[in-house]
């Protein structure tokens with residue numbers, strides 16, 4: 001059975017980088033007919049907030065990425081304690097007492113001597129009496145004792161991986177204050193929840209090496225790991241500082257369509273082109289993790305706007321009925337409105353803008369050299385309602401009166417009725433108008 005999980009820490013809103021991880025795991029599970037777990041990594045009671053748990057669920061729901069069950073690490077602390085006991089019994093867990101400052105100093109010394117900054121395991125040499133004294137003085141934390149061998153796995157994206165355990169510090173699994181750290185919790189969960197595939201960012205590659213040893217020490221079998229590249233900005237710059245502004249909720253507020261975002265992220269960084277898909281089901285079909293490469297993946301938020309617009313242009317009226325209703329468009333007008341307007345919206349917010357123009361009248365725009373012409377033309381405009389011929393009749397009459405033709409004639413009149421230089425077919429637009437344009441300001 002294929003089981004994957006998306007494991008955010010509820011310490012902030014999820015962003016495009018998190019979404020990439022969520023989506024890959026989701027698609028793998030769904031493609032295999034397996035199970036997708038939303039795992040809330042909330043072992044840090046100070047930084048984890050319930051409002052972020054709610055926000056994560058809301059964002060995933062908006063995206064249409066439905067989970068089969070939710071697991072919370074804060075509710076599984078006794079499982080982690082049991083695993084810690086097991087590692088202790090097996091001689092793979094030891095207490096260490098260095099303060100962060102002492103560790104920092106050690107690292108600096110090692111770096112100065114040209115050595116890798118790996119924890120020197122000084123704690124292993126302490127006598128029981130020394131440990132008792134240090135524990136009483138400052139408390140201790142717990143590290144996993146790595147077996148200094150090569151750790152190898154076949155990564156679903158990066159290919160064959162081999163990491164020398166001696167080049168990695170023994171990971172701290174339980175902090176001085178008793179807080180269980182992610183590495184231990186994640187290993188226990190992946191084992192006990194039957195997680196078969198773990199896709200996560202390549203910043204976790206070293207974690208994976210240590211986690212494989214921990215899983216084996218606990219008598220489990222490592223899942224299939226795949227590490228996707230991290231997203232960068234369009235120039236290849238790190239996104240880490242900007243990710244805060246690329247939260248899913250910010251994108252939603254900007255009018256990005258969920259399927260535009262998912263279509264882009266399901267392909268970005270792979271050898272296949274981004275293709276707009278209308279549903280998550282279509283994404284599942286076309287998804288193949290082996291098509292992704294290890295190179296950093298450029299992400300440009302601006303690419304989402306044309307994708308979102310294209311997506312909207314293709315939607316049938318039923319798919320926007322809620323937005324049309326919310327904009328106050330009477331049901332009887334909705335179908336006609338959407339067929340005339342849809343090619344002219346960039347985001348759903350444009351629906352209400354166009355309806356305002358139609359229902360209240362546009363604020364006409366005219367350049368100074370067109371002002372008189374437009375004022376005269378508006379004086380010739382009969383009041384609504386308008387039929388299918390209204391545009392041809394009106395512009396015909398204005399043409400005779402003014403002697404203007406072509407763009408000189410039509411552009412100022414379009415702007416007068418819509419307030420914009422570009423927009424729908426005017427012959428179709430006029431019959432939707434409920435109010436004449438406002439007087440030229």
Ligand code: GLU
Pocket residue numbers: 007008009041182186199200204
């Ligand atoms: N909570 C971890 C993170 O957000 C999960 C990493 C993992 O997938 O194992 O980085």
